[in-house]
Amino acid sequence: MSDPRRPGSLPALKLANRRRLLAVLQDGRAISQAELARLTGLAPATISSLVRTLSAEGELVVSEGIANGRRSRLVELSPQRRRYGIGIDLGRTHVRVVVGTEIGDVLAEATAALPDRHHADVAMDAITSLVDAVREQAGLEADQIMVVAMGVPAPVDAATGAVTEAAILPPWVGFPLRERLHDALGRPVVVENDADLGAIALARQTGIDDSLVFVKVASGIGAGVAINGQLLRGHSGAVGEIGHLALDPGLSMVCRCGRRGCLETVSSAESIRIALSSALDSDLELADVVRLVREGNPVAVRILDEAGEMLGRGLGWLAMIVNPAEIALGGPLLAVGDAWLRPVREGFRRAVLPGVAAQTRLTLSPLGERTVAVGALVASLREQIVMS
Numbered sequence: 001m002s003d004p005r006r007p008g009s010l011p012a013l014k015l016a017n018r019r020r021l022l023a024v025l026q027d028g029r030a031i032s033q034a035e036l037a038r039l040t041g042l043a044p045a046t047i048s049s050l051v052r053t054l055s056a057e058g059e060l061v062v063s064e065g066i067a068n069g070r071r072s073r074l075v076e077l078s079p080q081r082r083r084y085g086i087g088i089d090l091g092r093t094h095v096r097v098v099v100g101t102e103i104g105d106v107l108a109e110a111t112a113a114l115p116d117r118h119h120a121d122v123a124m125d126a127i128t129s130l131v132d133a134v135r136e137q138a139g140l141e142a143d144q145i146m147v148v149a150m151g152v153p154a155p156v157d158a159a160t161g162a163v164t165e166a167a168i169l170p171p172w173v174g175f176p177l178r179e180r181l182h183d184a185l186g187r188p189v190v191v192e193n194d195a196d197l198g199a200i201a202l203a204r205q206t207g208i209d210d211s212l213v214f215v216k217v218a219s220g221i222g223a224g225v226a227i228n229g230q231l232l233r234g235h236s237g238a239v240g241e242i243g244h245l246a247l248d249p250g251l252s253m254v255c256r257c258g259r260r261g262c263l264e265t266v267s268s269a270e271s272i273r274i275a276l277s278s279a280l281d282s283d284l285e286l287a288d289v290v291r292l293v294r295e296g297n298p299v300a301v302r303i304l305d306e307a308g309e310m311l312g313r314g315l316g317w318l319a320m321i322v323n324p325a326e327i328a329l330g331g332p333l334l335a336v337g338d339a340w341l342r343p344v345r346e347g348f349r350r351a352v353l354p355g356v357a358a359q360t361r362l363t364l365s366p367l368g369e370r371t372v373a374v375g376a377l378v379a380s381l382r383e384q385i386v387m388s
């Protein structure tokens with residue numbers, strides 16, 4: 001009898017072929033048998049036989065479809081065998097949780113508001129109940145969740161998952177985020193900078209393997225930068241903290257980082273809300289800001305114009321250093337669309353060389369407000385980033 005563990009024996013070879021085929025299908029796409037042969041390097045007859053066996057075992061699903069313009073038999077992992085994950089986008093005043101697959105398909109989603117300057121324990125309670133809710137909504141058992149990934153709006157130490165910048169997210173500094181989430185959810189946990197996750201989601205969505213930037217504009221402003229498909233982290237994870245570019249030291253407002261003239265004191269969604277509340281002498285919510293801009297309120301439009309123009313200038317500085325093919329904007333201001341994008345493009349155009357202005361695509365994220373949470377799914381399930 002041959003020993004299946006002995007390399008080169010027939011069962012060992014079959015096992016290796018089987019693993020190779022399943023690995024290619026792991027990202028959830030439906031692939032034709034001809035393409036499977038090309039991707040695995042296995043003979044077409046071997047693929048046919050393996051697909052037959054694995055379908056009979058319930059590992060694969062075969063359907064008729066179109067590949068390269070021809071009718072083909074398409075093979076994909078059966079839904080029970082797919083890898084599911086939880087993606088969490090933690091903000092200073094909100095949390096969004098999605099459950100989905102590693103290609104970024106979202107099966108269920110839930111959000112909750114968090115009090116500003118909340119204690120970390122408050123957010124942990126909200127996160128654990130949202131995770132249970134989305135998992136149940138998607139009809140998944142706890143053991144079908146492979147990994148949990150969370151984006152936080154602060155620089156993160158990639159090795160430990162700890163927040164490294166006290167000035168940016170004080171409640172979380174020193175909090176054992178990864179351990180506590182792991183204890184609460186019983187799954188491997190990844191913690192990453194939120195904008196970095198957005199950049200990963202965007203690379204996956206657009207297929208751009210060149211350089212791109214995702215900018216999250218919410219309570220603060222942060223950019224995720226990917227160069228040639230790789231995240232740029234820097235020495236302490238602070239790459240892309242453009243909210244604290246001191247673009248205008250003449251400004252009267254002192255930033256939460258203790259310096260004057262930071263981009264986010266003018267251009268963050270929160271700064272826009274505060275400026276408009278003050279101008280209209282009323283305590284507005286962000287939803288009111290969005291409504292007033294849509295209604296064409298001249299004060300709201302003026303404040304958004306100035307904020308957008310300065311954001312564009314900040315992005316111009318970044319673009320003159322990393323020269324990305326695409327910059328995509330994310331966060332709650334997506335709700336006002338072009339009214340925001342227009343002044344950002346204008347500020348950007350003024351800040352960069354004409355050739356850079358002409359060749360940089362500056363746009364709203366096609367993934368909308370889900371960008372960071374989808375990035376968490378894609379990044380964690382593909383193990384692109386460090387896992388505990």
Ligand SMILES: [Zn+2]
Pocket residue numbers: 243244245255256257258259262
């Ligand atoms: Zn600052």
